[in-house]
Amino acid sequence: MAAQLPDMTAATLTAGAQDPLPSLVSAGRLRWQRIARALRLWVPGGILILLLFVCFVWPHIYSIPPGDSGSILAAGEPPFSPGHWLGTDPNGVDIFSMLVYGGQVSFEICLAVTAIGMIVGGVLGMTAGYFGSWVDPVLSRVFDVLIAFPALVLVLAIAEVLGPSEMHLIWALSFLSVPGFARIFRASTLVARQQPYITAARLSGTSNWKIIFKHILPNVLPGVVTFGLLFMGIIVIIEGAVDFLGLGIQIPQPSWGAMIAKGQNVLTAQPEYVLIPSIVLLIFVMSLNLLGDALRERWGVR
Amino acid sequence: MSNALLEVEDLRVAFAAGGREIRAVDGVSYTVEPGRTLAIIGESGSGKTVGCRAIMGLLPVGTVISGSARLNGTELIGLSDSQLRKHRGSDMAMVFQDPARSLNPTMQVGKQITEAIRTHRKVGKSEARDQAIELLRLVRIPAPERRFSEYPHQLSGGMRQRVVIAMALACRPKLLIADEATTALDVTTQAQIMELLLELQRDLDMALIFISHDLGLAASYADEVVVMYAGKVVEQAPAKRLFGTGGTVKMRYTRALLDAIPHLERPAHAELPVVTGRPPDPSALPVGCSFAPRCPSAADDCTAKAPALAEHAPGHRWACWHPCENGATA
Amino acid sequence: MTPDNTAPADNTGDARSDKKPLLAARDLVQEFIAREAGGARGGVVQAVSSVSFDIMPGETLGVVGETGSGKSTLARAVLQAPRPKSGSVVFRDMELTKLRGSALLSARRDMQFVWQDPFGSLDPKWQVRSIVEEPLAAHSVGTRQSRRKRAEELLDLVGLDPARYGKRHSRELSGGQAQRVAIARAVALEPSLLICDEAVSSLDVLIQAQVLNLFERLRRELNLSYLFIAHDLALVKQVSDRVAVMYLGKFCEIGPGESVYKQPLHPYTKALLDSIPSTEPGAARATATLRGEPPSPINPPSGCRFRTRCPRAADRCASEVPQPRELAPGHLVACHFPLTEPAPAAAAAASVPTSAQAQAQG
Numbered sequence: 001m002a003a004q005l006p007d008m009t010a011a012t013l014t015a016g017a018q019d020p021l022p023s024l025v026s027a028g029r030l031r032w033q034r035i036a037r038a039l040r041l042w043v044p045g046g047i048l049i050l051l052l053f054v055c056f057v058w059p060h061i062y063s064i065p066p067g068d069s070g071s072i073l074a075a076g077e078p079p080f081s082p083g084h085w086l087g088t089d090p091n092g093v094d095i096f097s098m099l100v101y102g103g104q105v106s107f108e109i110c111l112a113v114t115a116i117g118m119i120v121g122g123v124l125g126m127t128a129g130y131f132g133s134w135v136d137p138v139l140s141r142v143f144d145v146l147i148a149f150p151a152l153v154l155v156l157a158i159a160e161v162l163g164p165s166e167m168h169l170i171w172a173l174s175f176l177s178v179p180g181f182a183r184i185f186r187a188s189t190l191v192a193r194q195q196p197y198i199t200a201a202r203l204s205g206t207s208n209w210k211i212i213f214k215h216i217l218p219n220v221l222p223g224v225v226t227f228g229l230l231f232m233g234i235i236v237i238i239e240g241a242v243d244f245l246g247l248g249i250q251i252p253q254p255s256w257g258a259m260i261a262k263g264q265n266v267l268t269a270q271p272e273y274v275l276i277p278s279i280v281l282l283i284f285v286m287s288l289n290l291l292g293d294a295l296r297e298r299w300g301v302r
Numbered sequence: 303m304s305n306a307l308l309e310v311e312d313l314r315v316a317f318a319a320g321g322r323e324i325r326a327v328d329g330v331s332y333t334v335e336p337g338r339t340l341a342i343i344g345e346s347g348s349g350k351t352v353g354c355r356a357i358m359g360l361l362p363v364g365t366v367i368s369g370s371a372r373l374n375g376t377e378l379i380g381l382s383d384s385q386l387r388k389h390r391g392s393d394m395a396m397v398f399q400d401p402a403r404s405l406n407p408t409m410q411v412g413k414q415i416t417e418a419i420r421t422h423r424k425v426g427k428s429e430a431r432d433q434a435i436e437l438l439r440l441v442r443i444p445a446p447e448r449r450f451s452e453y454p455h456q457l458s459g460g461m462r463q464r465v466v467i468a469m470a471l472a473c474r475p476k477l478l479i480a481d482e483a484t485t486a487l488d489v490t491t492q493a494q495i496m497e498l499l500l501e502l503q504r505d506l507d508m509a510l511i512f513i514s515h516d517l518g519l520a521a522s523y524a525d526e527v528v529v530m531y532a533g534k535v536v537e538q539a540p541a542k543r544l545f546g547t548g549g550t551v552k553m554r555y556t557r558a559l560l561d562a563i564p565h566l567e568r569p570a571h572a573e574l575p576v577v578t579g580r581p582p583d584p585s586a587l588p589v590g591c592s593f594a595p596r597c598p599s600a601a602d603d604c605t606a607k608a609p610a611l612a613e614h615a616p617g618h619r620w621a622c623w624h625p626c627e628n629g630a631t632a
Numbered sequence: 633m634t635p636d637n638t639a640p641a642d643n644t645g646d647a648r649s650d651k652k653p654l655l656a657a658r659d660l661v662q663e664f665i666a667r668e669a670g671g672a673r674g675g676v677v678q679a680v681s682s683v684s685f686d687i688m689p690g691e692t693l694g695v696v697g698e699t700g701s702g703k704s705t706l707a708r709a710v711l712q713a714p715r716p717k718s719g720s721v722v723f724r725d726m727e728l729t730k731l732r733g734s735a736l737l738s739a740r741r742d743m744q745f746v747w748q749d750p751f752g753s754l755d756p757k758w759q760v761r762s763i764v765e766e767p768l769a770a771h772s773v774g775t776r777q778s779r780r781k782r783a784e785e786l787l788d789l790v791g792l793d794p795a796r797y798g799k800r801h802s803r804e805l806s807g808g809q810a811q812r813v814a815i816a817r818a819v820a821l822e823p824s825l826l827i828c829d830e831a832v833s834s835l836d837v838l839i840q841a842q843v844l845n846l847f848e849r850l851r852r853e854l855n856l857s858y859l860f861i862a863h864d865l866a867l868v869k870q871v872s873d874r875v876a877v878m879y880l881g882k883f884c885e886i887g888p889g890e891s892v893y894k895q896p897l898h899p900y901t902k903a904l905l906d907s908i909p910s911t912e913p914g915a916a917r918a919t920a921t922l923r924g925e926p927p928s929p930i931n932p933p934s935g936c937r938f939r940t941r942c943p944r945a946a947d948r949c950a951s952e953v954p955q956p957r958e959l960a961p962g963h964l965v966a967c968h969f970p971l972t973e974p975a976p977a978a979a980a981a982a983s984v985p986t987s988a989q990a991q992a993q994g
Contacts, residue, residue, distance in 0.1 A: 019607075019608075020587065020589055020608070021314065021325075021328060021329055023316075023323055024314055024315075024316035024323065024325070024366045024368060025316045025317065025318045025323040025366050029318055030318050030321050030322065030323060031321070033318050033319075033320070033321045034320075034321030037320075037321070195752055196747045196749060196752040196753040197752065197753050197754055197755045197756075199713060199745075199753075200745070200747070200753050200754075200814075200817070201755070201766065202713075203711075203713070203740055203744065203745055204766045204767035204770050204817070204820075205737050205740065205741070205767060205770035205771050206766060206769075206770040207770070210770075215755050215757075215758075218755075218757035218758075219755070219756065219757055345836040345837060345838065346836055458925045458926065459699070460925060461925060488698035488699050488863065488926075489698065489863070489864075489865070489904065489907045489908060490698065490903055490904060490907045490920065490922045491698075492907065493906070493907035493909075493918050493919060493920035493922075494920040494922070496909075496918070496920075497919070497920050515836070515837065516909065517911050518908065518909035518910055518911050518918075519909050520911075521909060521910065521911040521915070522909035522910070522915075522917045522918045523909065523917070523918075545911050545912075545913060546913050549913050558838060559837055559838065560911060561841075562837050562838050562840065562841035563837060563866075563911060564844075564864065564866040564867040564869070564870040565866060565870070565910075565911075565912065566865070566866045566869060566893055566905075566908070566910065567912065568870055569890075570692075570869065570870060570871065570872060570873060570889050570890070571692075571848055571851075571870075571871070571873075572870065573845055573848060574841040574844055574845055575841070576838070576841050576842045576845055577838050577841075577842075578842070580806045580808065580839065581836075596838075
């Protein structure tokens with residue numbers, strides 16, 4: 001760069017010079033954009049973390065009454081009673097404890113089902129999407145068959161046959177999650193496979209399986225994770241429905257669905273038995289959805 | 303310039319993205335006379351497209367626009383969308399880069415033209431159809447009656463662009479803005495479309511602004527050339543003055559552009575004069591001349607204060623503290 | 633049947649003792665099935681129809697053509713991705729069309745590709761240095777440390793400071809920088825041939841010049857040969873020793889760049905040259921001498937494919953496919969009435985000029 005200093009007087013230096021123009025967009029608007037973006041992620045994220053904390057950590061820090069039994073003396077206490085801040089049900093079981101222990105079960109089920117779906121469905125879906133030829137049509141028919149089963153009926157049938165319990169519920173729900181995730185993985189893999197960087201990897205000599213796990217997987221994961229969060233919400237609702245019908249988690253073990261079922265009878269008199277678990281369920285699923293949206297926005301998933 | 307068709311003065315466009323202010327257009331002024339052709343040349347990020355979209359009112363809600371753009375004396379900046387709609391199509395029209403995206407793939411092309419006609423004029427269906435066929439003939443589409451009922455996917459890229467031009471001309475606007483209208487076309491088709499645009503200009507007494515990154519297009523087809531960089535006009539002159547024999551390109555960026563274009567006359571394997579670096583971030587424009595960080599002739603005064611665009615020679619404006627000395631091009 | 637298109641050594645301007653071509657392609661044919669909207673089977677697109685050419689060591693062959701010319705398909709056919717329907721590609725004495733699996737893999741070490749979209753060809757989740765290392769790792773070249781070091785050398789070679797850029801991801805790079813990374817990866821295994829498919833077309837003019845200079849420097853330092861594909865004739869001429877002009881799946885003309893430019897023999901080449909708007913002082917304004925629309929590659933015209941748009945077309949052009957013949961040293965053209973001969977009388981009567989053409993000629 002030539003650093004020539006021309007022979008200019010101060011007058012000619014400043015004549016015809018232009019100062020940077022002032023900002024056009026208000027600083028307040030920019031600040032609000034940044035804040036809103038952060039809130040969209042941390043509000044639902046924070047709520048989920050709080051729920052997890054309350055369900056899994058809180059009982060170890062601070063002892064709470066058991067969720068499956070109670071003293072008939074404390075039956076039917078209203079909310080904000082001493083020792084039972086959300087009250088007790090007609091059998092004296094503490095409502096808050098039922099929420100906590102029921103929440104543990106719901107979290108465990110939805111996390112397990114989603115994890116099984118992502119791992120098994122992921123491998124199957126990526127294999128189908130990447131290799132094409134005969135592998136894809138065969139696997140796709142398998143997925144189609146599984147998905148074609150009416151979800152709730154399948155779950156109920158399995159619960160009937162195997163007997164209701166948390167583990168069996170997880171197996172039954174996995175029948176839904178594996179093909180569901182497999183389809184998502186397959187679709188994303190088909191898109192990713194068209195990209196020049198996959199051809200470039202093949203030209204570089206990278207083996208197929210390495211391409212799948214090192215190139216395809218990291219690129220389809222954001223889309224799958226956002227789908228996974230939405231899916232978790234659906235699993236929670238299905239699980240709640242199954243419990244509601246009495247075919248899932250058996251009483252006296254607590255679950256949100258069972259709480260809603262029991263509260264049906266006294267809906268007009270004491271609506272809180274239905275409202276409280278319903279609201280918690282609503283908050284949980286909504287937070288999953290909103291977190292999924294915020295992550296999609298951040299990761300640029302279309 | 304009281305008889306100017308379009309007068310743009312100190313146009314500024316900014317928007318907020320990711321919590322930062324993006325200055326797309328940072329103070330742009332130029333005029334277009336009736337019936338003349340202006341070329342706005344710049345690379346990506348120069349603000350050339352955003353500026354024209356601001357005039358047409360086609361920017362998304364939330365964009366902040368200031369400055370003035372007067373079409374036949376009427377101020378366009380600040381008008382509401384419904385007010386602008388009266389001008390769009392009838393006084394001024396715009397043609398974009400990708401004809402496939404400007405056309406509805408599920409609607410016959412003839413119907414899309416009649417739709418454009420009937421938006422602005424009260425004519426019956428059959429008269430609109432006749433006018434549409436006339437327009438297809440005007441843009442030199444062979445067998446216009448047959449083409450009327452065809453769908454966009456049945457036409458080639460060049461034909462689709464002609465249809466889009468026909469739609470734009472439906473109400474004989476006085477100003478046509480072509481935004482990279484030939485960039486997606488082959489060079490032979492580009493030549494056809496550019497010739498068509500110039501003929502239409504003459505026949506309809508229309509002013510034409512074409513936006514491009516191709517200086518060659520400006521040299522071949524424009525009367526007047528405006529070169530933009532980082533949201534500002536850095537040079538403006540009649541095309542003959544910039545590209546003619548003994549042409550005088552003054553601003554260093556224009557010079558760099560000219561040198562970097564592949565020229566048929568250059569021998570093979572010649573080393574191109576390069577300018578390092580890349581255009582500045584529109585959310586963090588440097589103090590001083592925006593091109594200074596890359597300019598091979600930059601000096602201290604260049605980074606200290608930005609030069610203003612001024613008419614240093616008759617009809618030729620540039621913004622540079624140390625303009626090119628000799629006038630030879632290439 | 634097809635005359636040997638090998639340019640004699642002295643035509644490239646360099647003295648070459650080795651006269652055997654690095655790459656010899658013969659009668660390449662590539663077709664694919666066009667799908668209608670909705671997935672129904674349309675016709676068969678004849679993308680590449682019997683194309684032959686040679687590339688000598690250290691030479692750059694430029695292929696220029698417009699949309700639908702088949703130039704990109706040709707590049708991929710040479711690469712065997714996907715394999716051409718028929719024809720032969722002999723690269724370093726190996727017949728690529730017959731190789732499979734690991735044999736093809738090791739042949740591919742020596743031939744690499746640079747795509748048009750710099751960001752599409754880089755995995756957005758990978759770091760730059762890993763991207764450049766990948767070919768070395770896949771072929772197990774050296775140890776982990778030596779590969780890492782070589783990746784840094786490669787980044788230096790393309791003008792990117794490994795300390796600053798090594799750990800970045802593609803989204804943090806500009807178009808020009810991303811393309812440099814793609815080039816660094818392409819030369820990692822020290823190939824002898826680099827196929828560039830519109831490698832600079834999506835870059836801004838100033839950045840394009842930087843990358844072109846890089847190509848030149850690598851050509852000198854690594855003695856690379858290039859197959860350079862683009863739609864910009866001036867660009868192709870500037871980087872190439874020889875230029876081939878392609879139309880609808882066939883080569884119209886092939887010869888030394890200067891010769892093709894100064895003395896175009898095929899009417900299509902001339903039309904291309906006329907359409908280019910030039911910034912040269914005193915240059916004639918670009919004119920459209922071609923009429924009509926490019927025909928569909930599913931149903932190409934009989935005989936010479938260019939005849940429907942050629943101002944010199946005559947009856948013979950419809951019935952007979954023109955064969956390439958050498959009309960100047962190393963300069964071949966496939967035309968019944970090349971520009972060195974006067975236009976056939978039948979053409980003058982048969983041609984119906986459009987008003988645009990009339991104005992161009994008037």
